[in-house]
Structures are given as C-alpha cells and as structure tokens.
Amino acid sequence: MTDNEHENEQVDERVPKRVIGTPAAGTSLLGDGESAQPHEATTSETSGVTFQDEQKARKAEKIVALCFTVTFLAAIAFIISYVVFQVGSLEATGASNFALGGTLTLALLALAIGIVVWVRQIMPKYSLIQERHAMASDDDTREVVADTFVQGANESGFVKRPLLRRTMLLAAAPLGLLPIVLLRDLDNSKMPASKFNETLRHTVWGEKNKEGKPLRLVVEGTGQPIRAADFNSPGGILSVVPEGYEHDLTALAKATLILIKFRPEEIKSGTNKNWTHDGIVAYSKICTHVGCPAALYEQTTHHILCPCHQSTFDAADGAKVIFGPAARPLPQLPITVDDQGYLIAQGDFNVPVGPSYWERGDAEAEARSKGGQA
Numbered sequence: 439m440t441d442n443e444h445e446n447e448q449v450d451e452r453v454p455k456r457v458i459g460t461p462a463a464g465t466s467l468l469g470d471g472e473s474a475q476p477h478e479a480t481t482s483e484t485s486g487v488t489f490q491d492e493q494k495a496r497k498a499e500k501i502v503a504l505c506f507t508v509t510f511l512a513a514i515a516f517i518i519s520y521v522v523f524q525v526g527s528l529e530a531t532g533a534s535n536f537a538l539g540g541t542l543t544l545a546l547l548a549l550a551i552g553i554v555v556w557v558r559q560i561m562p563k564y565s566l567i568q569e570r571h572a573m574a575s576d577d578d579t580r581e582v583v584a585d586t587f588v589q590g591a592n593e594s595g596f597v598k599r600p601l602l603r604r605t606m607l608l609a610a611a612p613l614g615l616l617p618i619v620l621l622r623d624l625d626n627s628k629m630p631a632s633k634f635n636e637t638l639r640h641t642v643w644g645e646k647n648k649e650g651k652p653l654r655l656v657v658e659g660t661g662q663p664i665r666a667a668d669f670n671s672p673g674g675i676l677s678v679v680p681e682g683y684e685h686d687l688t689a690l691a692k693a694t695l696i697l698i699k700f701r702p703e704e705i706k707s708g709t710n711k712n713w714t715h716d717g718i719v720a721y722s723k724i725c726t727h728v729g730c731p732a733a734l735y736e737q738t739t740h741h742i743l744c745p746c747h748q749s750t751f752d753a754a755d756g757a758k759v760i761f762g763p764a765a766r767p768l769p770q771l772p773i774t775v776d777d778q779g780y781l782i783a784q785g786d787f788n789v790p791v792g793p794s795y796w797e798r799g800d801a802e803a804e805a806r807s808k809g810g811q812a
C-alpha cells in the first residue's frame with residue numbers, strides 16, 4: 439500500500455460516511471460511530487456534523503407541518519376555484535385568474551418555506567472536505583508516454599529525413615500566420631472614412647441620369663414613372679425604385695422606397711414637408727431594425743409595419759418608431775417633380791438607410807474623419 443493510500447484512508451475516517459440510495463433497516467445514516475437516533479437536546483458538533491437542538495427542531499417541525507397544511511389547503515382551493523370561477527367575460531376571466539394565481543402562489547410559497555425550514559432547522563449540518571490529489575501521472579506512466587513519443591518520432595522519419603522535416607515546417611509557417619491576417623480585418627480604423635461614407639451613407643438617389651437630371655421614381659416591377667397628379671388618392675401606397683436601377687439588386691438593397699399619399703392636413707411635424715410634394719411622402723423601405731422590407735401599410739392609422747419583428751412606424755409623423763425593436767425612423771427621401779410633373783428625387787437621403795449599426799459605423803467614421811482633420 440502506498441503512502442498516498444494510507445493518507446486517503448485516514449481522511450476517510452475523519453469524514454462521515456455517506457449512504458447512497460435507501461439504507462437497509464437499522465443502518466445509521468451518520469456512519470459507524472454515530473447514532474441514527476435524535477441527538478441530545480442541545481446543538482452539538484461531532485466529526486464535522488452539527489446536530490440541531492432537539493427543542494428547536496420540534497418547533498421547526500410544527501412550522502413545517504403548518505406550511506405543508508397550508509399548501510394542501512391552497513391546492514384544494516385552486517381546484518375549487520378552477521371549477522367555481524368560469525370564464526366568458528372580462529370580469530369573470532379576471533376573477534378566475536386572480537383566484538387561480540393566488541391559490542397556486544400560496545401553495546408553492548408555503549411548500550417552499552416548509553422545505554427551507556425543514557432543511558435548515560431540522561436536518562444536521564455537515565462540513566464536508568473534498569481531498570485533492572496530485573494531478574501528475576506516476577513515473578512509470580510518464581516513462582511509457584515518453585518512450586511512445588520517441589518511438590513515433592523515429593518511425594515517422596521526422597529526425598532521419600531532414601527534407602521532409604524542413605518542407606513541413608516551411609508549409610506550416612504561413613498557415614500559422616493566416617489567423618493574424620484575418621484578425622487584422624477586424625480593425626476598421628484602417629478603412630478611410632470616405633469609404634465608410636460611400637458605402638454606408640449613400641444610395642443611388644444622389645446620382646443623376648444620363649441627361650444629368652435627378653432620378654425619377656418608378657414603380658417597382660413595371661418601371662413606370664409616376665406622375666404626381668396621377669397618384670392622387672389619399673391612403674395610396676406604392677413600392678418605388680430609382681429609374682435606371684430597376685434590376686440592380688445591389689443598388690435596390692438600399693434605394694427601394696415606399697411612397698404614400700396623404701391629405702396635407704394629415705402630415706405631422708415629424709415629417710419634413712419641404713421633402714414632400716402635394717402630400718406625397720417617400721420613405722426608405724428598408725427597416726431600420728435589421729433590414730427587412732417594411733411595406734405593410736394600414737391606411738386608417740398610417741402605420742407602416744415591418745413583418746419581421748413587428749416594428750411599427752408612423753408614416754404621417756416622419757415614420758418615427760411607435761412599436762418594436764427598430765431604434766430610429768425610416769429615413770425620408772426628399773422628393774419633388776420635374777418639368778413634366780413626374781416625381782424625382784431632390785437628392786440622396788441625409789442619413790444612412792437600413793439597420794442602425796450602419797449608422798453607428800458611419801458615426802464612427804465621421805468621428806475618425808474629424809479626428810484626422812484636427
């Protein structure tokens with residue numbers, strides 16, 4: 439027997455034996471030297487076990503019994519409530535919920551209190567010590583591992599064949615550097631602020647057509663330009679894209695709009711009226727939450743709903759968020775009409791479209807660019 443084993447045996451004697459499962463009749467739960475009978479009527483400590491004062495334990499027993507009785511009564515009341523309180527109207531449903539919730543809460547609370555009092559004031563307390571052992575393997579095992587390693591190295595030819603060894607190290611060196619190269623891409627401080635602005639802030643609405651004129655708004659799907667005079671029924675809504683970019687999915691990912699016609703008096707202060715034309719307002723269709731198309735429109739409330747996570751925007755009030763996870767309004771595009779009465783963009787959006795983290799990137803870029811100029 440080794441020294442370690444002797445030590446363990448001594449430790450085991452100091453710690454009370456634990457019995458796993460249901461003990462046989464007459465077996466002491468406290469180990470060989472301990473009595474299973476109630477201890478003397480005072481708190482005492484033996485071999486790391488603290489026994490409760492018997493008098494206090496009896497008092498606690500009554501409290502626990504009371505708690506369990508309350509649990510029983512509350513559970514019966516719950517069942518009775520379920521039968522007695524019928525639902526059907528708001529008041530009846532409210533009364534039923536109150537009765538069911540109240541009785542269930544009381545039952546669970548009393549049960550929990552009873553269990554806590556039982557454990558803390560009746561059961562003995564143990565101080566258990568878990569011994570730690572040396573983690574290292576013994577000398578024999580280590581010798582076997584070392585021999586196996588050397589044998590493997592010899593058999594692989596790693597030592598005997600220098601050509602293989604050197605070319606393998608050569609191949610591994612750049613592979614080890616690859617993660618460092620990839621990590622470098624996480625540092626966007628190297629990206630010029632202008633590129634941020636170009637990528638995130640701008641859409642094709644800021645560009646001109648071949649004649650050097652502002653882009654017309656055309657109906658998504660048909661490519662039909664929209665004459666303001668023809669889009670004249672209040673409550674109407676159209677999905678709109680920039681003329682010339684009807685099939686450019688990259689451009690459309692940021693430039694698609696919804697066009698809504700209001701009665702002039704319906705438009706509230708949140709909407710920039712200088713960017714509207716005869717009650718027609720254009721908002722980005724890209725939800726500012728995570729970029730789904732927000733195009734469900736409720737005419738009577740003027741609510742635009744994004745179907746992905748239910749963000750709701752008030753179209754009459756600058757498309758401000760009135761519900762849901764989106765953090766900012768749908769950007770409004772400044773529009774007007776050309777000399778033929780067709781709706782055109784006055785220019786690009788003045789804030790980035792789409793999810794808010796684009797804006798965050800943009801704000802960082804602006805801050806960097808200001809820092810760079812200073």
Ligand code: FES
Pocket residue numbers: 725726727728729730732744745746747748749762763764
């Ligand atoms: S993408 Fe619109 S609510 Fe989430």
